[in-house]
Amino acid sequence: MELKDIKGIGEKRIQILKNKGINSGEDLAMYFPKTYYDLNSKETFKEDGKYKLINCEVTGDVKLVRIKKTFNYSYAECTDIENNSFKAVWYNQPYIKNAIKTGDKLYLYGKNSNTKHNYFVVSSFRNHNKIQEGTNLLPVYRTFGGLGQTTLSSIINDAVQEIETPTYLPEFFEEKQFTLSLKKAIKTIHSPNSLEELHSAKERLDIENILPYIKISEDLKNNKNLKKQQKYVNFDDIYNKFCDFLPYKLTDSQLEVLSDIKKDFYSSSPMNRLVQGDVGTGKTIVALITCAVCVKSGYNAVLIAPTEILAKQHYQEATNYFNQLGLNVLFLSSSTKAKERKEIVSIFNSLEPTLLIGTHSCLSDDLDMSRTGLLIIDEQHRFGVKQRSAILDKNSTIDFLMLSATPIPRSMSIVYYGGLDVSLLNNPPKEKQIQTNIVSPQKENDMWNFIENKIQDGSKVYVVCANIDDNDDDFYQGLSVKSMYDKLCKRFSKDIVLMAHGKQDGETENKTLSLFRNSDYKILVSTTIIEVGVDVKNADIMVIVSPEKFGLATMHQLRGRVGRAGQQAYCFCLSQNISEKSADRILFFKENLNGFDIAEFDYKSRGSGNLLGTTQHGKTEDIFELISLNTFNKAKDIYEKLKEEYNTDEVFEKSLLFNKLSFKTLN
Numbered sequence: 108m109e110l111k112d113i114k115g116i117g118e119k120r121i122q123i124l125k126n127k128g129i130n131s132g133e134d135l136a137m138y139f140p141k142t143y144y145d146l147n148s149k150e151t152f153k154e155d156g157k158y159k160l161i162n163c164e165v166t167g168d169v170k171l172v173r174i175k176k177t178f179n180y181s182y183a184e185c186t187d188i189e190n191n192s193f194k195a196v197w198y199n200q201p202y203i204k205n206a207i208k209t210g211d212k213l214y215l216y217g218k219n220s221n222t223k224h225n226y227f228v229v230s231s232f233r234n235h236n237k238i239q240e241g242t243n244l245l246p247v248y249r250t251f252g253g254l255g256q257t258t259l260s261s262i263i264n265d266a267v268q269e270i271e272t273p274t275y276l277p278e279f280f281e282e283k284q285f286t287l288s289l290k291k292a293i294k295t296i297h298s299p300n301s302l303e304e305l306h307s308a309k310e311r312l313d314i315e316n317i318l319p320y321i322k323i324s325e326d327l328k329n330n331k332n333l334k335k336q337q338k339y340v341n342f343d344d345i346y347n348k349f350c351d352f353l354p355y356k357l358t359d360s361q362l363e364v365l366s367d368i369k370k371d372f373y374s375s376s377p378m379n380r381l382v383q384g385d386v387g388t389g390k391t392i393v394a395l396i397t398c399a400v401c402v403k404s405g406y407n408a409v410l411i412a413p414t415e416i417l418a419k420q421h422y423q424e425a426t427n428y429f430n431q432l433g434l435n436v437l438f439l440s441s442s443t444k445a446k447e448r449k450e451i452v453s454i455f456n457s458l459e460p461t462l463l464i465g466t467h468s469c470l471s472d473d474l475d476m477s478r479t480g481l482l483i484i485d486e487q488h489r490f491g492v493k494q495r496s497a498i499l500d501k502n503s504t505i506d507f508l509m510l511s512a513t514p515i516p517r518s519m520s521i522v523y524y525g526g527l528d529v530s531l532l533n534n535p536p537k538e539k540q541i542q543t544n545i546v547s548p549q550k551e552n553d554m555w556n557f558i559e560n561k562i563q564d565g566s567k568v569y570v571v572c573a574n575i576d577d578n579d580d581d582f583y584q585g586l587s588v589k590s591m592y593d594k595l596c597k598r599f600s601k602d603i604v605l606m607a608h609g610k611q612d613g614e615t616e617n618k619t620l621s622l623f624r625n626s627d628y629k630i631l632v633s634t635t636i637i638e639v640g641v642d643v644k645n646a647d648i649m650v651i652v653s654p655e656k657f658g659l660a661t662m663h664q665l666r667g668r669v670g671r672a673g674q675q676a677y678c679f680c681l682s683q684n685i686s687e688k689s690a691d692r693i694l695f696f697k698e699n700l701n702g703f704d705i706a707e708f709d710y711k712s713r714g715s716g717n718l719l720g721t722t723q724h725g726k727t728e729d730i731f732e733l734i735s736l737n738t739f740n741k742a743k744d745i746y747e748k749l750k751e752e753y754n755t756d757e758v759f760e761k762s763l764l765f766n767k768l769s770f771k772t773l774n
């Protein structure tokens with residue numbers, strides 16, 4: 108369904124939606140609420156500083172107070188359901204004056220004062236007369252690009268009514284196995300009558316998401332019965348050569364992992380191994396030694412990284428070692444020019460064994476995988492099921508190694524890594540020294556002063572924001588990459604501040620990152636594009652802006668970017684909108700450095716068993732983030748039934764939703 112066919116969407120809105128990656132009615136229907144308000148909430152106004160949903164009536168006209176050019180607030184007298192009166196306050200939203208009038212009935216979500224000032228700071232609100240009668244749980248969407256809550260709800264609802272929702276499951280099978288069709292589930296998510304309904308809808312969706320993963324792990328298991336062609340030699344020989352020129356000694360952990368890989372290499376069936384190790388445990392060198400053995404044995408090897416910058420980094424390191432060993436190494440990405448690309452492909456397809464390092468481009472069809480012995484995928488636990496199958500299609504006996512720093516809780520790892528053998532890299536080569544601080548808005552300036560001093564001593568600083576543009580999320584004005592960049596250019600100087608984000612083209616992004624690494628720039632303001640792998644040795648300060656917007660796993664990754672040379676490093680969590688619940692999470696993050704502990708905590712606190720656990724104040728949180736083990740087990744049963752009756756290869760061939768529904772992990 109095309110966007111233009113939805114009521115209320117014109118050219119301008121189409122553009123806004125497209126910028127957000129929403130290109131069709133189906134995409135719009137998949138834009139899920141960030142939370143729900145329980146409209147039956149009986150909360151009343153109290154001076155307790157807590158977040159609440161309050162049902163109230165406006166008793167006086169809105170007044171607008173302008174403090175300075177960039178700061179104003181609006182307020183209105185209101186009474187709650189027990190007739191307590193209080194002032195509702197909106198910061199920097201002068202249009203409120205026209206949107207609300209005396210006598211209006213409102214649902215307000217926000218925070219009570221706790222200073223006897225009798226005010227309630229509104230973070231979002233809805234007018235009773237804009238809500239369909241009989242609604243109990245009101246979906247709340249993350250607004251963006253100037254599309255308000257009401258508009259967004261209305262166009263999404265329209266889209267949901269109209270779309271054809273293609274489950275990839277055979278129709279008859281869906282009917283038989285599920286009480287809720289995928290289409291109905293998606294509808295329900297946008298207008299649930301109760302938590303129970305929402306729970307079932309989420310489960311239906313999760314199962315749709317998990318089935319492909321179960322399929323791929325089955326395929327991997329079956330593929331263990333195959334006999335591989337490639338025969339490796341010289342593992343120890345290559346390893347010893349590396350030891351001669353490496354500037355450090357491998358850790359015991361690294362040696363153990365290498366010995367697992369060596370066993371897989373010499374085995375007659377293909378390797379399917381995951382190396383899981385926290386950031387900084389030294390996975391790259393393990394991968395490169397493995398690649399060298401493969402190439403030396405006469406086969407191609409392919410190493411794929413999630414971003415171009417990371418791939419380049421691996422390439423630089425590999426070139427250094429491979430030159431000393433007299434082995435070939437090439438680089439390929441989507442920004443490789445056509446002519447050069449042709450050459451690279453032709454070398455790769457020739458008889459000369461080569462290590463090819465790059466991004467997803469390395470999987471394109473013109474590369475002949477038949478002489479490739481080894482495929483390594485770095486830092487992509489969400490690597491598309493389809494792409495993984497595609498590789499197996501091309502060469503089913505390839506040795507496959509995955510590297511991941513994402514500590515998936517043990518109970519979830521089966522979903523992601525089912526069918527893979529796991530080696531753990533436990534100990535980092537150097538114990539990290541990182542101090543984490545939570546910084547309130549009042550202390551922000553002290554933080555920049557501290558940073559200024561550190562910069563003079565040679566520090567480099569990352570500042571990571573959740574949004575690129577202020578327009579991307581209306582609740583986070585002034586906290587986007589672009590705003591922060593402007594602010595820091597003023598606070599410091601534009602000669603030392605850089606900005607990088609995903610809306611830049613690849614080339615600019617890479618240039619920026621390499622400038623940050625290799626020149627006198629000191630501060631890099633960016634989105635989480637630096638989350639994985641980027642290695643700038645003298646970066647020792649990480650500022651995470653609005654940490655409540657990130658999963659702890661992501662924050663842990665970010666923190667792993669600093670102090671990489673073992674120096675004292677700092678991580679600052681600059682927070683403005685922290686609810687009690689996120690405060691607990693961030694506090695845990697502050698106190699804990701171990702990635703597994705953090706992932707386990709994140710998983711539990713965000714409610715594994717109890718996905719829809721409402722908090723006391725009438726708001727559900729994070730429900731689309733995680734999948735419960737119970738759901739996973741149900742999915743497994745359903746998969747078994749599917750297998751009995753259908754050819755699963757054909758079923759999953761049709762899984763149009765793979766890309767859209769690729770389920771979220773802990774970040």
Ligand code: ADP
Pocket residue numbers: 355356357358361384385386387388389390391392512536537640642671
């Ligand atoms: P990750 O596991 O996060 O991918 P890297 O492979 O990027 O970690 O390694 C992190 C840093 O540690 C790199 O600078 C690397 O050169 C260094 N390193 C790796 N192994 C060792 C070791 N055994 N001793 C000292 N430094 C090491």
Ligand code: MG
Pocket residue numbers: 390391485486640
């Ligand atoms: Mg790495």
